[in-house]
Amino acid sequence: MSDAIIIAEQLTKAYGRAIAVDHLDLAIEKGEVFGLLGPNGAGKTTTILMLLGLTEPTSGRARIAGFDPLCQPLEVKRRAGYMPDQVGFYDNLSGIANLRYTARLSGIPTGEIDSRINAAIARVGLAEVAAKAVKTYSRGMRQRLAIAEILMKQAQIAILDEPTGGLDPQATREFLELIRSLKHDGMTILLSSHLLDLVQSVCDRVALFNAGRLGLIGRVNDLLRDVLGGSHVIRLEATGHGLDEAIRAVPGVKRMTVEGGIFRIETTDDLRPDIARAVVRAGGGLISIAAGHASLEEVYTQYFEGVRDAA
């Protein structure tokens, strides 16, 4: 953990008696894409605000790139770019004018402002609309403008709060591509989301959050294995009677659910040949069989159900 660029130690935020974030420990390494996952109100945004020095923690401390957000917020904010949930811009100003304002606030040397803005805007693909007022922008364009702002600051760290909230699938895909390219440049990215599929596809590591507490933390695949006890899921489409028993009888099958003729089978290994054989032997009609990935969604559901049951 010597390379950790974002560190939280026992970070706690209480609003009166309600505890938003409860003794959070976190270490995010340089160049990592880290996902904070959790339902709305789990304390993700509060954590982010504390890391940026925009909210004072009740107790505990944080370090961003070696600086304390509480005492050295300017140093932290110079190095970390932030894209808030539902980011807003000055609607009557153009994209460029909006960025120019934040560029001056960040203290970027006057001579460099225009070239940095143009480069950032071209990078996120907004060059054609950059001179238009932001009120004509779509949601996706605003998000990309926010990324351009982070690029313009040449921040080492990007903190994105619900980056794909309210985006359509096409815009989401483009946005994820952008995040991957930022990672490629060596930027450390912390993103929060309640959309698990998204996080699964871009994050190196994730932390599951619930009610202010950190539940699980680790690589996506490790979590899948740990929580679900096996990362293999097989989707089978077949017709015929008595298939249930036949499949269940295959050694290695742990769980199975059926929905509209589609079987979802959790196994310890890739048991596709065995299952296909079992279906055929049982006289069923095999239509398709495919290996699916267990999704983080299931980890999430299962984990938090467990937490709730324990409570």
Add this chain to the structure above:
Amino acid sequence: MRREGSALSGVGTVILKELADNLTSTRMRLLELLIFVTGAGAAYSTIGAVKDQIGEYPFVFLLIFTSAHEPLPSFVGFLGFLIPIVAIALGFDAVNSEFNRRTMSRILAQPIYRDALLIGKFLAGLITLAVVLSALSALWLLVLGLGILLLGLPPNTDEVLRGLAFLVAAIAYGGVWLALAMLFSVIFRSAATAALAGLAVWLLFAFFWQMLVPIVTMAVAPPDPYDPISALRTIDVGMDISRLSPNTLFSEATLAFLSPTTRSLGPVLSSQVQGSIRGAPLPLGDSLMMVWPQLTALLATVILLFVIAYVLFQRQEVRA
């Protein structure tokens, strides 16, 4: 705990941005229209009144500001109404609009302190107010004063200095309303509520205060019919209560600066005027001394309101 870095870094940028916003906004165009229309009315009334007094009064240029032709108010009188409106219009959505546009967290994530945003917005409002007032006064002088100038009556130094002193008092008065409007913009998340709250306070001081003062005075310090000194005390208490209103402070400052013959703002006993020359103007220094408390009070109110807004803003959660 010590925070590193200047609280003021970024103030200049915020001021420039807000100034540009203020001066180009539709709101400003509307205010200019309002000022123009009321100004035209005041001009009409002034010309009538000034004509009668030319040659009898040494401060003709100051007269342009103060004389009125009933029922229309003088230029200064209508400024007394207009300044609060302009100031409230400039400040009522200063902070809450940043939240409503969801720009607040993005701006505060830049390497600046919150101080810079609030101070920048306040100073930009004050500069806008100063520019508007100066431009307005200059225009007024140009239009009405030119006629007098052409007659061969140049303004004297005293008149110019008094005019400037009046301008300073007017900006301080505007500052009170601007700070109040910004305070409401911190307290109320809805801009409409903040504007209404500002206008309600303005209404209270502009119209109802003078009705309330005698009622409160009579309750607090009723005059004793057998003690003539108590009547004097009642008047004093009444004036003190009246001076809780920034409007009173401003009108007294205006009176002292623009009517040089004003010798006292309170009651004067006949023993005190013995030996004085009636209608003789006071030197500017003495006029200034007379309303120094008023000016100090206006400035103190600005600072107090700003500090309250500042503290509340610092404690506010950034998340919308």
